[in-house]
Amino acid sequence: MKHWVLVLLILISEQSFAQVISGRILEASTNIPIPRASIYIEGSFRTAISDSSGYFSLNTGVSNQVPIIVSCVGYSSLSVTGYRPTLEVKLEPKTYRLGEVIITDDGMSYAEKLSIFKMEFLGTSPAALNCTIENEDDLVFRYDRNKKSLEAISVQPLIVYNRDLGYRVNYFLDKFVVVKGTTALNGRGKFEQNVKDNADDSLFIGNNRRDTYLASRMYFIRCVWNNTLEKNNFRIYEPSGRRIFANDLIVSKDGAKYLRIPFKIRIVRKGIESTLYAQNRLALSYIDKNGYYDANELVWSGAMASQRVGDLLPFEY
Numbered sequence: 001m002k003h004w005v006l007v008l009l010i011l012i013s014e015q016s017f018a019q020v021i022s023g024r025i026l027e028a029s030t031n032i033p034i035p036r037a038s039i040y041i042e043g044s045f046r047t048a049i050s051d052s053s054g055y056f057s058l059n060t061g062v063s064n065q066v067p068i069i070v071s072c073v074g075y076s077s078l079s080v081t082g083y084r085p086t087l088e089v090k091l092e093p094k095t096y097r098l099g100e101v102i103i104t105d106d107g108m109s110y111a112e113k114l115s116i117f118k119m120e121f122l123g124t125s126p127a128a129l130n131c132t133i134e135n136e137d138d139l140v141f142r143y144d145r146n147k148k149s150l151e152a153i154s155v156q157p158l159i160v161y162n163r164d165l166g167y168r169v170n171y172f173l174d175k176f177v178v179v180k181g182t183t184a185l186n187g188r189g190k191f192e193q194n195v196k197d198n199a200d201d202s203l204f205i206g207n208n209r210r211d212t213y214l215a216s217r218m219y220f221i222r223c224v225w226n227n228t229l230e231k232n233n234f235r236i237y238e239p240s241g242r243r244i245f246a247n248d249l250i251v252s253k254d255g256a257k258y259l260r261i262p263f264k265i266r267i268v269r270k271g272i273e274s275t276l277y278a279q280n281r282l283a284l285s286y287i288d289k290n291g292y293y294d295a296n297e298l299v300w301s302g303a304m305a306s307q308r309v310g311d312l313l314p315f316e317y
Helices: 110-122 199-214 216-225
Strands: 004-008 020-027 038-040 048-049 055-059 069-072 079-080 086-091 131-133 141-146 151-153 158-162 167-179 182-193 234-237 248-255 256-259 267-271 272-278 285-287 298-302
Touching: 004 267, 020 069, 038 055, 038 182, 048 055, 069 086, 069 182, 079 086, 110 131, 110 141, 110 151, 110 182
Parallel strands: 004 182, 020 086
Antiparallel strands: 020 055, 038 048, 038 069, 069 079, 131 158, 141 151, 151 167, 158 167, 167 182, 234 267, 248 256, 256 285, 267 272, 272 298
16 A cells, blocks of 8 residues: 555654653643653653652653653643653643544444554554554544545553564554545554563564664664764665765754754665655754654655554664
């Protein structure tokens, strides 16, 4: 299935220094404390849970340019940057239009909807095809036969068990829409080690992680940050076909590094191609040495765009 995809699987990395953030999670309109909210660096193992009074403490391990994500069942997730050691976060209640979503005869069976969702949400790689959504019954679908659009929501975070990569991902799904061959996927995920794995799986899982990593967006961003694209067999080209290098895209400022991509670039590694462009071609987009980039600012197509939740690795990798 070849099509352009807007990928909003936002990946967050670690930096070399730690920062402990303490604070409180409240409901926006009432200031009532929210217990059991998840506070985390998305795409990592770094997470905390708010207590019965809404208080939490989190060792971020990252620059405050890397967002802290706050998620809780029944509320819209919030991304926070530029934070200080003390943080107060107010979450807005999330409205689910379940009555409008449940349609008995819309021309597509539940099995068909679930199959499309799994392909676009998990992906089609060997690792993705071997993933299990442990609570797939929490998914609710709406299909519009006239617009040929499929939407999915889940009140609960989706629990994805990735056998091949040895992780479990708790994924707070914010948006999933497929319309006329284009997929928009947006959400927030935090990692757990799979408790089901054993020592006999370690070589198998290690090889799978390495192969997935070498094809990942995270690997490309790390190579750009470290100026090791050529060493690691990446070639990048501007639209005219002229070859360019990491230094042509990197802007260093106040000890941090940013991407400036004024045109669509073509990325080639061992014959496999992807393209990348910035939503705002004049803007600077912060990147981290361990692979963080703002997925709201960068748009991928080609091989790297095909990666989904079933291909994610934590930034501790």
